Amino acid sequence: MHHHVIVIGGGAAGLYATAGLARLGVDVAVISEQENMGGDCLHYGCVPSKTLLHMAQETKQWPKIRQKIQDTIADIQPNDSVPRFESLGAHVYIGKAKFLNSHTIQVANQQLTAKKFIIATGSRPKIPEVSGLDDSMYETNETIFQLTELPKKMAIIGAGPVGLELGQAFQNIGVAITLFDHNQYFLKRYHRDIAAIALEKLGLDIHLNSRLSQVRRLNEQEIELKIEESGQEKTYIVEKILFATGQIANIDTLQLENTGVLFDKKIRTNAHLQTTESHIYAIGDVINSPSLTHAGGAEARVALTNIAFGNFTKIQYETLASVIYTKPEIYQLASKQEAARVLSANGATIDRFKTDDEPEALVRVGINKQAKIIHAEAIGTDISTVMQQIALLKATNSKLTDLSKAIYPYPTKSEILKKTIRSTIIRKTRETTHSKNTSSNHKMEAIIMKVFWREWRGIILFVAFVLTGFLVIYKLGIVDSFNVAEVSEVVRDMGIWGKILYVIIYILRPLVLFPATPLTLFGGYTFGAVQGTILDVIGAGTGAILAFWIARQLGKEKIERLIQGKKLEKFDHKIGENGFLVVLYLRLIPLFPFDSINYSMGLSSIRMRDYAAATYLGIIPGAFTLNFLGSSLGRLDWQFYTAISLYAFLIILPWIVKKLRNS
Template sequence: MKMDHQVIVIGGGAAGLYATAGLARLGVDVAVINADANMGGDCLHYGCVPSKTLLHMAQETTDWTEIQAKMRAVIAEIQVHDSVPRFEELGATVYIGKARFLDAHRIVVGDRELRAKKFVIATGSRPRVPNVAGLDISMYETNETLFQMAKLPRKMAIIGAGPVGLELGQALQNIGVDITIFDHNTEFLKHFSRDIADIALEKLDLAIHLDSELIEVTRLNKDEISLKITESGVEKTLVVEKILFAAGQIANIDTLELERAGIAYDTKIDTNRYLQTTTPHIYAIGDVIKSPSLTHAGGAEARTALTNITFGNFSKVNYSTLASVIYTKPEIYQLPSTQKAARILSASGANIDRFKTDNEPEALVKIGIDAKAKIVHAEAIGTDISTVMQQVALLKSTGAKLTDLSKPIYPYPTKSEILKNISDQLLTEKLEKPFLQRLIRKIIQWRGLS
């Protein structure tokens, strides 16, 4: 069977473009397929880039038109890196259209049939909109439509208190929108320790209602809708102008006809640690697989997949240093692990001079270690804390000990000194052991310093 390409990547979002660029640079005959000419995917157009621009601009202005102009400018600047001409210059072939499988080696894009030796599925995800009685499209926004709104509502309900809901909720509230957030979980930030979650709840200063479910929506007039909500089993109503759904994503796999290629899936695609699907020459990465739906996770998966496609299956994706960040003010950081820590050490901003000068005594860093003082997991909350905490992920990736954080000389005053504080706690404990104390006293006596 003659192949049109050796590898075809389906999806021109962050993960798909990473894989395409890597394969093209290695000299692989690769093509990428995207639904339209605006490549870059959710992250560039509806997610990371516009939302972080909004978060930044919301601290400088309340002018929605000015904010939108800045978002468009930033997207356009980054779009050059993700553009069709750039990928053609790299040596990749770009096809525009939606793809579906005919069998394990053939796909159709529009009315064109393409054949390849290997495939990478990277079609991303879209916002989940629940089935709610009375709901119609005029009543709600998602992250795919919010940034294009001509005018912001005066009052908005956000469904979902995860990263998207919290980030957009805080930014919109800062520019004058009356925000109320509802979440089905009974605990706020349930995957975080309670002290981190409690600090976040206080400092974010958002109206957040837990154990809540939207059950019905009614149009009152041209501008307003009434929400019927249950909160801890009690029915309540709230009048707003718009709903923003921020309660998860749906993998874009429903039109791919995966069964024709022998690919197993349910809500997402099944893969092994090499990122192969149940059809071994077809790989899948990003939001379509059962891994954290994070842009940097997709990048790591793309690197693993392109390595295995090019050199054979020897690289396994490793999520042990995959951190997640909620980019609110303050930022909320987590480097998770399924391994249980032997102990957890912590330090607060109240003990670090730079946090004092910045009026952030509530900032908190927690690091879990094993019996050998190697890093297991970490959590933190504080302004720009994600930049500080990446040192911890680096140490974990190398297998270094927590006490290695005491080795560098830290500029004063910096927030990163909070890591040295935690490391120094462990060093001090070691120095205070009776044997070392006796040895130190003898050395001092011998040197005539006592």
Template sequence: MSGTAVARGAWWRPAAFGLVIVLVVAAVIALGRHRLTLAGLEAHAAALGAAVAQHRVAAFALYFAVYVVATAISLPGAVVLTLAAGALFGVVAGSILVSFAASIGASLAFLSARFLLRDAALARFPGLFARIERGIARDGALYLISLRLVPAVPFVAINLLAGLTSLPLRRFYWASQIGMLPATLIFVNAGASLATLGPHQAILTPRLIMGLLLLAALPVAAPLLRNALAARQRYAGWRRPRRFDRNLVVIGAGSAGLVTAYVASALKASVTLIEQAAMGGDCLNTGCVPSKALLHAARGGMDYSQARAAVRAAIAAIAPHDSVARYQSLGVDVRRGHATIETPWSVSVDGETLTTRAIVIATGAAPLVPNLPGLADCPFATSETLWDIEALPARLVVLGGGPIGCEMAQAFARLGSTVTLVELADRLLGREDDDVSAAMAAALRRDGVAVLTGHRAVAVHRDDAGFSLEALHGDAPVMLRFDRILVALGRVPRTAGFGLEALGIALTPAKTIETDAWLQTILPNVFACGDVAGPYQFTHVAGFQAGFAALNGLFAPFWRFRPDYRAVPAVTYTSPEIARVGLNQRAAREAGIAFETTRYAFSELDRAIAEGDTEGFVTVLTKPGSDRILGATIVGTQAGEMLTGFTIAMQHKLGLKKLLGVIYPYPTRSEAIRAVAGQWRQRHASARGLAVLAWFHARRRG
């Protein structure tokens, strides 16, 4: 019954909103007839000036009311009213009038939007407003002030959009009052200047020129002023040292931290690198290097003992590149221990405090371990502890069908384990296209992996016969016996234990450190990069971001450098390899981006035919009617190596026509790049142009 009452009573809000729209349109028509323009007011300037001089208080009050109503119902002509206020009441009185009347009118518009539109907007765009609310919660007033300072941002739009958020009215009012004041003073001053001009005076007086210059400077000054106010507010409570021990302190010696320290030292900065575990981070010790070495060993027919030796050898061979000795030789002060950020300018390492102008957090991520009943009491492994398994498991269950799960399932199957891969979704590699997922599943099954998609892990059990994983396939229970279980369900950023909470550094819903486009946290001298910052958890992206974090940490606010993610490659190193850059069909459809698809199969490639390895394909997405590359996916041998051609093309905005004009060595797999570009070119050839060519050649034959 209450639901019915609400439904019956909800009609009046859209009706009220419609009535407001009708009133605004009627007012605009009426004002258009009375010419509420600068020229129209100029024609009546003498009469208006005389009326104001005779009844100044009454005129002030009336004009104030008109201004409030005009802004409250979002009528056009606010600039004309502001100029007229300066002309009629002078700079001081006109500025007071406009400043308070505009803020009051804006607040009324703010309340109207909240009352009439907020519920509908939240229901229609919940994700958008969730992001806006997080920004408002962090620095809503400062953000609003910066918008008010930029005259190009529509006054009406700010009022209405702010009303749809949870920003308190009081904060909105004072932010509007402060933010609109500079533009108000400039426009009122311009109006007062125009009013004093005689018929033969120059229009561009020094006073008016100065006002126009200030108006032009506002869009540039607004962000600087906002950042200064935000920094002052966020640094409150901490005392900034007069001198610093270091230019940069980097926390974490994985890929992101190592590159940050390397770049900073190359630029002759004083930098300290802090790591509490092994140098090289996860990539060297438990991630990229050992997993690729294991895959190579399994592909080469080694047994498990030989494969483990190959993994250790690979780590040992690469470790000197990331060692303490090497970085000390580069001039980096390397500290082994636990780092805690005490203030925005100081970091302690096991009791010793270092002061620094900037801090870069590069603490990486750790494997996600689910709260699965019985898991803690069984011999489970993650991507970090997998390398401690001394004997090959006879029966291995892999939990998770992402890149890590697929790679390790294939490696252990080829080494001799009986492998079962369990995935909750209905397919593997959930970010890839359906045909890519299908190719991955087929490859794993050929290697003997039992691929169970659509299975939800429920619990781990132990009995006299050993361990088993209970899973549900729909409503049907499935029991999977195992000797080891590998948890490969993703990774979570390492953000705890470094002092972020005390500094008020915020996290995103994905639990990464919240940064801006320049990798700055809410504290302008504290940066984050790599897996702990996201949005990608790739070693190559961590290293890419690290260079920008180092440059921004050393040179901001004088120079800032923004990473460009237009071409981020990703590779799954199974056989066949799966490589992708940019959009695939699934991502393009989800984003509502139109695309054309060109596909080339390796069964047509000479090198693949010669080697008897024709599995796979190349798929390229382009903008409709254009050769602009939106993304490329490659499935096949050496797909990761081939992907670089498309990555370079996307990064430098080169289309398929440019790739078609490159000379590729024969016979190589890279010729597939030219082949797919040729297929696109042939499909987009002009029928009329071909007909003209046929006519031309026929005439030349006589």
């Protein structure tokens, strides 16, 4: 059986990709080891753990909690069921998949082939090698929810998100919990202030710099643990061990060695999420990325988009936040970039946190010099709901101070963000006031002129260059004495040098904003439709890249200040990850001003290579049409009317596309 795309893995990421491709009308199949699809998130992770956290606040009766977990899973299961995905148009196969070669896989007794693959087989709990350990002594997140009776004492190995969430939940329903973590610092990837508050408020017995070295069963109920703790061996007695020591990618049974896919513990991918076999993509826990359900969803979106429309989208994690859903919650929006300034506010200054007796709640937001978001961390009850506003600001390239435009209900926890904004505004006001009070008028004028020249010299020089070009053309009388036929004959007589001169003029044309259409018609008139088109694409495309580069060098923020408001930010947001398609569309339609696109795209966040590729490709139809028209100038024959018809078709093409889409 052959399919266009085969998705291997019936977990959250794999199902997201399958549903997206099916809705786009792609012939897609999904392979799941289990008939109850949904993977780790539905059966062992997000859903059961969050249900446990909720129920642990309501009751201490484990049978009731366990039943609620099973009911919640059963309630969500239809969304991830075989019938639903078959109703979407996807083919579903149940069984283990293994590659026979880079285009063929085997599932049970069936061989399937596909043009493209997505590997999304997820991960399983990692169990460390410990002397004396056997299966009866420990649980993982895959087995803990199946227990009919809970132990009285339980050791959790690993104080990461899983260990902390399950540890606090089970402690709330009466299990004595002790956590052991090999790291020297608690929550080592978080700011020390956040980690210190968490260590105090989570209410858990956490032992750092500790390693489990040996276990021994004492009797039917009790297990003895030998822990190397800060260089000393200590003994603990528990009834169960819960391992929360990380995950192992489920790739060992795929027989990837039969393909060209490179892997070690995880699969190697590029920014398009392609493996070293370009037609095989990988997403979720099998690649080196954050092991989060929403990260897998974002990766699935990128992979299916690249498969359906071509590789123009790259995975980006800049706005990917993580949350530890304990009480209090711990939020992080991480970044490798350094912030110019970190703003903070605590619950002691916010009335709603006071009413909830949570003065220790803390928010930290890192911003750059323009007050745009770099990173953020926070701790507090339900703080993730508050902090996702920060992720939205970063996603839209907005400033922290933009939050001050909203009127917040009183009292809400979101006011803690207004507190950080207030400190920014006060600081700027004080700096301005201090500058005014300590500078003489003469010194202030000098400073203003220096800043003005530094910020605006690029624009001033560019405008001067354009005006000088127009003045030279006027003084030389070029416009008055210009004869198209004579100039065309001179250029043709120059041979190859005439063509090179034409291309150079076209490259430099955007600098003086000379209209592109007359020059294109001249090219067709002089060199003919085919040669004129080739020279036009080379010159116009390269000139467009030059204008793009100039706009980018002048700087987005300088132009923003020139036109004021949010116009560029809204424009940049609309381009988003689809820059290639946006530019291609604009280039195909001759109604859009050529140079306006050049300079405006330079102010956006589109990658230059995407802009260049879309420009060179998109200008071909228009360039050929105008050169075809130019080659027919001077005679009203079939070629002239055909060229006019082609040009008219390009103009009404958006209306045709819109009608087709609506129908």
